[in-house]
Amino acid sequence: MTQIIVYGSIFKNFRPRKEFLGGFGELFHCPMCMGFWVGLLVWSLSPYVSSLFVFEQNLITGFLMSCLSSGTTYIINVLMCDNGIQINMNKGE
Numbered sequence: 058m059t060q061i062i063v064y065g066s067i068f069k070n071f072r073p074r075k076e077f078l079g080g081f082g083e084l085f086h087c088p089m090c091m092g093f094w095v096g097l098l099v100w101s102l103s104p105y106v107s108s109l110f111v112f113e114q115n116l117i118t119g120f121l122m123s124c125l126s127s128g129t130t131y132i133i134n135v136l137m138c139d140n141g142i143q144i145n146m147n148k149g150e
Contacts, residue, residue: 058099059092059130088134089127096126 062068063086073082084090100122103110112118136142 059088059095059126060133062095063088063091089131092127092130093123095130096123099126 062072072085075082075086084094097119099110100112100119101114103112104114112122
């Protein structure tokens, strides 16, 4: 969900510019930042939408699930690009 919001062309017209509201628009261009908020949204809606994810509804669990979502998004963003898995090899080092 995060990758679609940050990079997807379907949200291109809805994403604010980076300078929006004193830098608030940067949130919509940063996969780690958006990953945190998407994780918080999924955690907060999980009891009402699906029984796929069953977590306690307390602030600590919400924070930890948001951090996990942010970290997962970062790792996927580093490993993947539009052409598939990124492999960078440094020759001579």
